[in-house]
Amino acid sequence: MWAYETSFYQIYPLGFCGAPFENDGVLEHRILKVIDWIPHLKKLGVGAVIFNPVFESDTHGYNTRDYKKIDVRLGTNADFKKVCKALHKEKIRVVLDGVFNHAGRGFFGFEDVKEKKWDSPYKDWFNISFDGNSNYNDGFWYEGWEGNYDLVKLNLKNPAVTDYLLESIKFWIDEFGIDGLRLDVAYCVDTDFLRRLRHETTVWKEDFFLMGEMIGGDYNRIMSDELCHSATNYECYKGMFSSFNSMNMFEIVHSLLRQFGPENWTLYKGKHLLSFVDNHDVSRIASTLSRPEHLKLIYTLMFGMPGIPTIYYGSEWGEKADKSQGDPALRPCFDSPAWNELTDVIAALCKAREGSKALSYGGFSSLLLTNRQCIFEREADGDRMIVVINADENSFHADFNARAGRGKDMITGKDIDFGGGLDIPPYTGYLIQV
Template sequence: MWTYNSVFYQIYPIGFCGAPVHNDGVTVPRIRKIMEWSDYLKDLGVDSILLNPIFDSDNHGYDTRDFRKIDCRLGTNEDFSDVCKDLHDHDIKIVLDGVFNHVGRGFWAFRDVQEKKWDSPYKDWFHISFDGNSCYNDGFWYEGWEGHFELVKLNLQNPTVVDYLLDCVRFWIDTFDIDGLRLDVAYCLDREFMKRLRQFTQELKPDFALIGEVLFGDYNQIVNDEMLHSCTNYECYKGLYSSFNCMNLFEIAHSLNRQFGPEDWCIYRGKHLMTFADNHDVTRLASILTNPAHIPLAYGLLLGMPGIPCLYYGSEWGEKGEKAPDNDYALRPCFDAPKPNELTKFIKKLIQIRQNSDALCNGSYRNVVIQNHQLIFERCSEKERILVTVNASDSPYTAWHQALNGTVHDLISNTEIHMDGKLEIPPYSTMYLKF
């Protein structure tokens, strides 16, 4: 599966393109801005782009009005078709946000129910009771997503709804030639719907990728041969930043071993989960880490550990952004142009190394040395063996272990190191040591 060897770049288009927060009904081809960044993305080394909602919506994109029409704030279907062709010309695959659990109150079928009530042929597309009323005084009650009644929950057990959504996916593939979908709130989705989606997309495009947004629980329940190829690894997201903030690398080492380690009880060995340091829903890495010197180290871990790494636009140069109690606007800014710096250059190097490494993309995981401030783990495949080292301390550290023997090549600094049972690790450093 192509995703297993990819590095993703995530963009929230409504924010990235500087569109109004609320749909103003004015068509402006802002989505074409992505084409101004395609050379930069190609140079950075990412080979897949994850775009959050782009379809016609009431406000933030997750409140869809029309699944077949690009949001007018971003442009037209023709504009987005040009963007997709440009990205593919740069060898960048395209994954869209599939928001199938709910729609906005402006969704065309829900508007029909508002107007015709019992007489609407679409009343069974939603979870509706005409014995109650909504907080919007619609004259009927309906289920919203997790208490958010601006988001109307779809009835995915209604075959007509499923057929409609699958037909929209077919339209996206035929019109834009997309390569995959990120399923919003996949933990809420009907399992039979996900099975049907997997079968349907595989018949249309055999290498079509399905990646679920999952915050908790057993990822095996939906990441399997019948449903999704991958899902978001929130456990390791949390461990990634809090290990540095608490100066306790045992936390991330425990999570990685629990998920991918060599023991029989390790739960996700062989799976490729989507890993990230931040995204459109959480405070950015540069704002959540208490020590700025740890930012490159976190990316050293991210690109070295098992999974499918995903960078969030702007964080590759250390952009800050804090999640607010009532909105996420600060997390989803508009930049006039990329602002690459030394951190960007370092991440570019890590991406290049990873994409040329079978061990880092597909290899096994084994903890070698774990200390509060230091971590060494091994990634190993049939083709190669690599040690990933991190020293989060401001002092050098000497690691001792029987695995630290032989001559290795540090792929980051491009230097050779001879180990005789010990290894000197500089302060605030990451090394990828290839045997």
């Protein structure tokens, strides 16, 4: 699967393009801005873009009105087709955000129910009771996602609903040539629908990638040969920044051993979770970390550990934003991309991942662990990579069995001599090919 060997880039289009929060119905060709960023994506070295919602919605994209029409605030279907074509020309794949658990109050089927009540042919597309009332005084009660009545729960047990959604996805594949889906709140989505989605998309496009959003619990619930290929690794997202902020590398290494370690009982051995240090729902990593010196290190850790590394737009140059400021602050518009020393490191990490069997498919073995340092090994098909993290303000002398005399740091290009141990400067990370 191509996704297992790729570095991803995530864009929240409505914010990225500077669209108004409320759908004002005014057509603006904002999505074409993505084309201007393609040279930046190429320089960074990513191989795929995850687009958060692009389809017509009431406000933030997750309250969909029309699954077959690009949001008027972003442009037209023809505009997005140009974007996808331009990305594909540069061998950058396209993954869309599939919001199938719920729709918006402006969704055409729900609009019909509001107008016709029990006479609507769409009344069974939702979980509705005409014996109650809604917060909006619709004259009927309906289920909203987690009590949010702007997000109308879709009845995925109804074949008419799943047929419509699958027809929409096939339209996206045929019209835009998309390569995969991020499944919003996949932990809420009906398993039978996920199974059918995997089967149908594989028929339509053999290497079509499905990645499900999971916040907690067992990721295997949505991830198997019949369901999603991948799931969001929120356990390690939290473990990474927490380990740096508390100076306790035992936390993240414990999670990685539990998930991918050498023992047979580990939870996700041979599987590929989506790794990230931030996204459109959480604070920017530059705001989360207590020490700015740890920024380069946390990206080195993310690219070095098992998983599919994902970069959230703007964070590659250290943009800051806190969740307490509200979601729009996490999803800003930038006039143009920036580049600095952090971006240099991330670009080197993307390049190191290209063609690396160890980083794409290798297991996880811990070689050295203290509160402030961790060294681990990835190995697959004779390809070996050693990941070194020193989170301390002091240098550290590491004695461990590298099973090699020398190696090359893929970030700086420097030769590494393991003879007599390894002296690691303060706040330093290595990705060593041996």
